[in-house]
Amino acid sequence: MDDDPLRNPNLNRRKFIRWAVAGTIVVGVPVFVLKQCDLFSHQHLRPEDVLLDLCGVETVHIIGKKWIDDHPQEATASQLKQKLLQGSRINDYDQASQNDRSKHLQSRIKADFAQSNTLLTEGWVLTPTECRVAALYYLTQAQQS
Amino acid sequence: MHIDARQLEADSLVEGDLCIVGAGPAGISIALDWMGRQQKVILLESGGFDYDDTIQDSYKGENTGLPYFSLRSTRLHYFGGTSGHWGGFCAKLDPIDFKKRAWINDSGWPISLQDIEPYYPKAHELVELGPYQWTADYWTKEKPAFKSLFPSNNYLWDKIWQISPPTRFGDKYRDAIIHAPNIHLYTYANLTDITTNETGDYITTVTIKTPAGKKYTVKARQFILAGGAIQNARMLLAANKQQPNGLGNQYDVVGRYFMEHIEIKSGELWLLEPHSLAFYMLNTTARAEIAVKEATQEKLGITNGTISLSPLNVANRLPSQNQSWSGDDPRKNLKTLHSDVEKADENKLLKHLKQNYRTAFGMFSRFESVPDRDSRVFLDRKTDAFGTPLASLHWKLSELDKISIRRMHELVGQQLGAAGLGRVKLVSPIADPNNNSWAEDAIGGWHHIGTTRMGTDPHMSVVDQNCQVHGIHNLYCAGASCFSTAGAVNPTLSLIALSLRLSDFLKNKRNF
Numbered sequence: 001m002d003d004d005p006l007r008n009p010n011l012n013r014r015k016f017i018r019w020a021v022a023g024t025i026v027v028g029v030p031v032f033v034l035k036q037c038d039l040f041s042h043q044h045l046r047p048e049d050v051l052l053d054l055c056g057v058e059t060v061h062i063i064g065k066k067w068i069d070d071h072p073q074e075a076t077a078s079q080l081k082q083k084l085l086q087g088s089r090i091n092d093y094d095q096a097s098q099n100d101r102s103k104h105l106q107s108r109i110k111a112d113f114a115q116s117n118t119l120l121t122e123g124w125v126l127t128p129t130e131c132r133v134a135a136l137y138y139l140t141q142a143q144q145s
Numbered sequence: 146m147h148i149d150a151r152q153l154e155a156d157s158l159v160e161g162d163l164c165i166v167g168a169g170p171a172g173i174s175i176a177l178d179w180m181g182r183q184q185k186v187i188l189l190e191s192g193g194f195d196y197d198d199t200i201q202d203s204y205k206g207e208n209t210g211l212p213y214f215s216l217r218s219t220r221l222h223y224f225g226g227t228s229g230h231w232g233g234f235c236a237k238l239d240p241i242d243f244k245k246r247a248w249i250n251d252s253g254w255p256i257s258l259q260d261i262e263p264y265y266p267k268a269h270e271l272v273e274l275g276p277y278q279w280t281a282d283y284w285t286k287e288k289p290a291f292k293s294l295f296p297s298n299n300y301l302w303d304k305i306w307q308i309s310p311p312t313r314f315g316d317k318y319r320d321a322i323i324h325a326p327n328i329h330l331y332t333y334a335n336l337t338d339i340t341t342n343e344t345g346d347y348i349t350t351v352t353i354k355t356p357a358g359k360k361y362t363v364k365a366r367q368f369i370l371a372g373g374a375i376q377n378a379r380m381l382l383a384a385n386k387q388q389p390n391g392l393g394n395q396y397d398v399v400g401r402y403f404m405e406h407i408e409i410k411s412g413e414l415w416l417l418e419p420h421s422l423a424f425y426m427l428n429t430t431a432r433a434e435i436a437v438k439e440a441t442q443e444k445l446g447i448t449n450g451t452i453s454l455s456p457l458n459v460a461n462r463l464p465s466q467n468q469s470w471s472g473d474d475p476r477k478n479l480k481t482l483h484s485d486v487e488k489a490d491e492n493k494l495l496k497h498l499k500q501n502y503r504t505a506f507g508m509f510s511r512f513e514s515v516p517d518r519d520s521r522v523f524l525d526r527k528t529d530a531f532g533t534p535l536a537s538l539h540w541k542l543s544e545l546d547k548i549s550i551r552r553m554h555e556l557v558g559q560q561l562g563a564a565g566l567g568r569v570k571l572v573s574p575i576a577d578p579n580n581n582s583w584a585e586d587a588i589g590g591w592h593h594i595g596t597t598r599m600g601t602d603p604h605m606s607v608v609d610q611n612c613q614v615h616g617i618h619n620l621y622c623a624g625a626s627c628f629s630t631a632g633a634v635n636p637t638l639s640l641i642a643l644s645l646r647l648s649d650f651l652k653n654k655r656n657f
Contacts, residue, residue: 054415054568106565113562118555123412123576125558125569 046098047105048137051130055122063121064138067131080136084129105129147323149193150334150355157361161187161329163651164351164365166336166380169226170637171624171644172371173314173322174271178648180325184657187363188328189353191335192223194315196476199356203335203529205473206375210520210540211583212467213405218475219591220373224332225315227373227591228637230479233311235274236304236634237265241439241449242513243630248446249545251402251516254629255601255610261642264649268641272309273317275430279305284424284431291424293433294566300441301560303424303433304451304634335531339368339384339392341617348620354531367619367651371644374403374593374626378522379536381597381607381614393597393614396604400522400596403538404514404631405589407450407546408466411575412508412554413457416567419502425454434511436633437553445556447549449633450512452557460507462489467588508557508569510550511590513631515543522596540589544581551575592636597626612647623647 051060068075074083081093088104090096112127162184165172172188179186192200206216221229238258245253269277281303285291295301322328338352350362370377378400382391391399424433434451469482520541524534558569600606603615612627614620623644625636
């Protein structure tokens with residue numbers, strides 16, 4: 001069985017997200033932190049992980065690609081990062097801690113929802129911020145594969 | 146008192162004060178309301194006490210509009226009427242349902258919810274519901290497992306439903322009716338004609354035929370048609386010997402504005418943390434459905450509707466209602482429907498909801514349909530065994546119907562996201578924002594509404610605010626055929642309340 005979620009869209013999306021998050025944590029988080037947090041609580045997930053958890057990797061790719069196709073001015077990772085950081089104190093997307101980034105993005109997503117700033121994409125009611133997150137994820141994964 | 150019309154001598158004349166045509170929930174509720182009074186009530190039922198295929202055949206009809214259930218199978222043609230197979234889901238109409246809404250063509254009743262409100266408690270009792278409590282506040286306090294998804298939300302609210310056993314009117318009220326000295330129930334008494342005086346403003350008699358072809362006449366001072374929306378229109382249209390367009394149809398409104406509830410699987414609700422959402426699940430007492438507040442309906446320019454929830458794995462395994470209810474035989478269809486639900490819920494999730502926490506839920510929509518003059522019941526050239534033309538249906542929906550469902554799901558998605566609870570996914574056929582047409586997708590809830598709608602203008606309506614047919618002093622319609630708009634909820638409770646209001650009106654009518 002092919003375990004690459006990008007090549008195997010049938011891979012259970014919850015298994016995938018656990019696999020993905022666990023992989024990140026194994027590399028970057030001391031063991032004692034693991035003991036203290038609920039790995040799969042959405043509050044600790046990055047917005048892209050929430051999307052992956054809900055929509056599945058294949059759909060996240062479709063949503064991301066569609067956003068880029070519809071918004072050619074946001075076709076690169078740096079353009080997307082710039083858009084995602086608008087209104088934030090974070091200056092550099094890549095240098096910021098994952099926690100700060102997630103906090104900013106999640107609060108922006110909530111605000112988008114509260115202001116009815118949403119769109120229908122692949123059937124999902126999502127915010128533009130989430131679509132940009134999906135687009136960035138799509139580009140990043142495409143680069144890696 | 147019960148009389149089997151087949152035993153009457155041909156050409157008999159039956160006389161009474163009030164003649165009710167149709168012994169379903171509307172007709173029986175009115176008859177019960179007249180028990181013990183001085184007036185003689187004649188209750189005519191074209192079937193017997195049990196299902197009979199040959200009688201049921203007169204409910205056959207062609208469908209020329211959107212995909213719909215076989216007309217023969219949607220109503221039951223015997224004492225107790227369609228309460229013989231209804232599901233028992235009850236909710237009250239909302240104040241907005243009665244209002245003229247600028248964004249919905251031909252909306253607005255000539256009465257308000259307040260006019261019907263006094264009759265709901267009695268209707269509630271007749272369908273054997275629980276406590277007369279219709280607020281989420283009451284039920285969330287009463288049942289600790291009932292938690293609102295959107296407490297104190299500015300845009301959404303929890304619409305309460307109560308579940309009837311369901312009351313089978315034919316079983317429950319048969320003894321009361323046949324033992325009431327002033328109620329004369331005639332079974333196998335099929336109305337074939339309505340005769341007026343020369344000026345056409347007063348009904349003198351109705352003609353009744355038995356299955357063997359015997360004819361007799363009923364004379365009364367007041368007549369109520371209580372045969373359901375399709376049959377009420379059919380009876381008026383078929384009474385065309387004196388008035389070629391049928392009775393009450395001088396402006397070609399009878400049969401028009403047929404409405405149904407659009408009932409479809411419409412979306413998925415995904416929570417970020419598992420929850421039972423027991424408040425919204427099917428159970429035996431009460432539950433909530435997600436509804437949109439009046440001001441938000443106006444702001445979004447949408448129709449009224451509600452969304453119910455069920456475990457997604459059950460919802461996904463359930464066939465659509467038109468797949469389960471696909472044949473001509475209502476009994477077989479009902480069996481298939483029950484069996485499909487059991488198969489879909491093989492793990493008995495619906496029976497153990499409180500213990501089952503999950504993140505994925507199916508969203509099921511029930512929406513009113515926009516009143517449309519071209520959505521209609523009309524007479525076919527074919528006739529039934531009694532010689533009466535069969536009814537044909539042309540059900541039509543509008544773009545606004547589809548847009549409304551989509552916008553409501555977007556709103557729920559926005560509120561769910563803003564609360565950090567989860568996300569909503571719309572499913573086909575609602576999801577495509579560029580496609581507002583209805584093709585093979587439409588499906589109803591077995592609710593026949595409109596066709597003799599209430600209004601002040603005879604060009605736009607058939608009955609007045611008291612359910613009296615315009616221009617005919619002693620002819621009334623009872624039931625959901627009188628609804629000017631459909632409302633978002635199943636009609637039985639409200640059609641009984643409206644029928645009891647008509648009953649009260651007649652009791653207070655001068656010289657009656």
